Amino acid sequence: MQIYDSPPTEHSVLEDIQGLSLGVFLCGLGIHVLTHVGLITGQTAGLAVIVSYLTGYSFGAVFFVINLPFYLLAYRRLGLEFTVKSLMSVSLLSVVTDALPLGFTIDVLHPALGAVIFGATVGLGLLAMFRHNGSLGGLGVVALMVQDGTGFRAGYVQLLTDAVIFGTALFLFPASVVGYSLLGAVVLNLIITFNHRRDRYIAT
Structure with a gap:
């Protein structure tokens, strides 16, 4: 087997645009499926979904506002x-x-199929965004910071925070909704855990 010894290759602006755009589209598609079947999710998006259900405001508007405090943290770190x-x-x-x-x-x-579709599409979408040095902000920023600083996988960080969010959701939604939602979160986070490895992806 031939081994190529070459320096890391940076992404071009066009490659970043297509990668981030694809990631956003896949995440949007997954969230559309999730909200159609009335499920929730973890992370900042999960908080936005819950607030959207409880207040009637659109997910897009709530998600944008919730993310605002995390931009300062992202900039500094x-x-x-x-x-x-x-x-x-x-x-x-x-x-x-x-x-x-x-x-x-x-x-x-x-709902079970919807949860799996959500987890798969959003997991792939986030991978595309991570590989082009982007994210959907919020708690995902914290997860990436923990992984880069300690080596503790971002997927595991997200699973722990999801556990808190889903535990709280049990007091707000039927157990069946939380159960199906947890399935989607597990699929999503396992995709991130097994595939998001900076040492396996050298382009920046």
């Missing part, structure tokens, strides 16, 4: 490029999640 990309991605996701129901409706979907 992860740099300007990461912060700008995350801000743009969050803003675009807010638009995508509000626009998708206008052109994409779902007739019949079992």
Whole structure:
């Protein structure tokens, strides 16, 4: 087997745009499926979904506002490029999640299948964004900081925070909703845990 010894290759601006755009679209698609079947999720998006259900405000608007305090943290610890990309991605996701129901409706979907579709699409979307030095802000920023600083996997950090959010959700939603939602969160976080490895992906 031939081994290539070459220095890391940086992403071009065009590669970043397509990678982040694909990531945002996949995440928006997953959230559209999630909210259609009335489920919740973890992380900052989960908080936004819960607030959206309880208040009637759109997910996009709530998600954008909740993320605002995390941008200062991202700038101080992860740099300007990461912060700008995350801000743009969050803003675009807010638009995508509000626009998708206008052109994409779902007739019949079992909550269990919806949870798996959500976990798979959002997991892949986040991977695309991580590999182009972006994120959807919020608690995902904290998870990446913990992984880079300690080596403790970002997926495990997110699983722990999800446990707190889902434990709280048991007091607000039926157990069946929380159970199916937990399935989606597990699929999502396992995808991140097994595939997000900076040492396996050398392009920056």
